[in-house]
Amino acid sequence: MKVIQYSQQPETRFDNDQVKGVSGRVVIGKADGAANFCMRVFELEKGGFTPKHRHDWEHEIFFHAGRGQVWRSGSWVPVESGSVAFIPGDEEHQIRNAGEGKLTFICLIPAGAPEL
């Protein structure tokens, strides 16, 4: 059994034209023996956003802290601590920080998808 604080896991920073102010961590993945699905934790700085994209795997997301918005079918849906989002495969999506502080969420993907 692995028990850690998510911040103990090494982070990968993403900053380019498509994604801004994003830090990602694989906290439970193949390296831990998780064969079926993978847990990542993302932190978005103020003004940060993930890429607007689609792919054939789903996301199961829980918003831990902060205030954000999720792109759904052409408009932005507000989310905050305690919000849950299920993004089916092949559906366009993007997440952005809409608050003054950090937006933190966990995002799970099935095995086979890239872990980060």
Add this chain to the structure above:
Amino acid sequence: MKVIQYSQQPETRFDNDQVKGVSGRVVIGKADGAANFCMRVFELEKGGFTPKHRHDWEHEIFFHAGRGQVWRSGSWVPVESGSVAFIPGDEEHQIRNAGEGKLTFICLIPAGAPEL
């Protein structure tokens, strides 16, 4: 795409000899079209605990709020907001609230295991 606050989902209460002061919600599951894994949110009242048990499926857990402890190999490991636990299949485990307030965590399981 489903976006909700977890508290909007109906809760199931558990209170017996094995499990005390526990509320569980399936927030993303088969009913939403989630074919690979299932997200539940649990709240433990002060003094509450989940059953001490084992089963052949794994848990991927993120602690959202409160202070708790996880039973691992014969002793209690402290957890709090931001802690992550990976419990492989067939490993004995239990979670208890060790704080004054509510302990809230999300717990994911693979498809095929009982959703709640």
